[in-house]
Amino acid sequence: MARRKYVVGNWKMNGLTGAIGEAQAIFAAAADHDGVDVAICPPFTLIGAMVAAAPGSAVGGQDCHNAASGAFTGSVAAPMLVDAGASLVIVGHSERREGYSESDVDVRAKAQAALGAGLSVILCVGEPRAVREAGGAIEYVLAQVAGSVPDDFDAARLAIAYEPIWAIGTGLVPTVGDVEAMHGAIRAALAGRFGAAAGEMRILYGGSVNGDNAAELLGAGDVDGALVGGASLTAAKFVPIVAAAAGL
Ligand code: 13P
Helix, strand or coil: CCCCEEEEEECCCCCCHHHHHHHHHHHHHHCCCCCEEEEEECCHHHHHHHHHHCCCCEEEECCCECCCCCCCCCCCEHHHHHHHCCCEEEECCHHHHHHCCCCHHHHHHHHHHHHHCCCEEEEEECCCHHHHHCCCHHHHHHHHHHHHCCCCCCHHHEEEEECCHHHCCCCCCCCHHHHHHHHHHHHHHHHHHHHHHHHHCEEEEECCCCCCCHHHHHCCCCCCEEEECHHHCCHHHHHHHHHHHHCC
16 A cells, blocks of 8 residues: 655744644645655644644654653653653654763653554654765664564554654755655565564654755655754745645
8 A cells, every 4th residue: 555645843942822723734735645655743832722622633752761660860761752742752862862861772662662652653864974974874773673663563553754863954965866765764664574564654854944945855756754853843834845745
């Protein structure tokens, strides 16, 4: 079965209550594009309000703890995301791996906790600039995939997001050839480990995706969608990316 395109907004630490109207506009426009799954991952504080404002829409967290509850001040557990109305969560974003020292082992535990709580997962991987320049990007990313993707799960509920760190928020993007080489390598590694189920896992590209480059990036081989930061904050910037995905 063909994989449906998946376009996900990661609002990062942006958005107050006044931004809910943008999410409503995004989800309303997304409803016109049947062939594309659209989700928004706002800050934790907006999840409940966003779900209430756009019932039935896919709203997610940007991280979760690997424990279901306990003495972890400041953290949010996967069942709490479900309780707030979320249906998905991002784990292993490079801003968490780098800023909060999250290892592959940590990311794997978070993914397992999220899947166990019934959430879908977007698991992020991606190389730093120096690794890309030294020619080691594919090896680096495949090691992250091997270390952070859990062993046993419903394949349709796990997506990988390939986000080269040097492309995030910089306006730089890899060549289509480099994206295809990376996504093909990830797909082959997943197939080697999970067999036919790998065909159900979506592999998203993330890093400076915008309305101008979305069609080219999303049209590349083995690219099943996009994880979008800055250009997901307003309907004016995000809807053209959804439309580009729908046009493929
Ligand atoms: P930008 O789209 O702002 O480059 O961010 C990408 C990203 O990190 C999404 O998770």
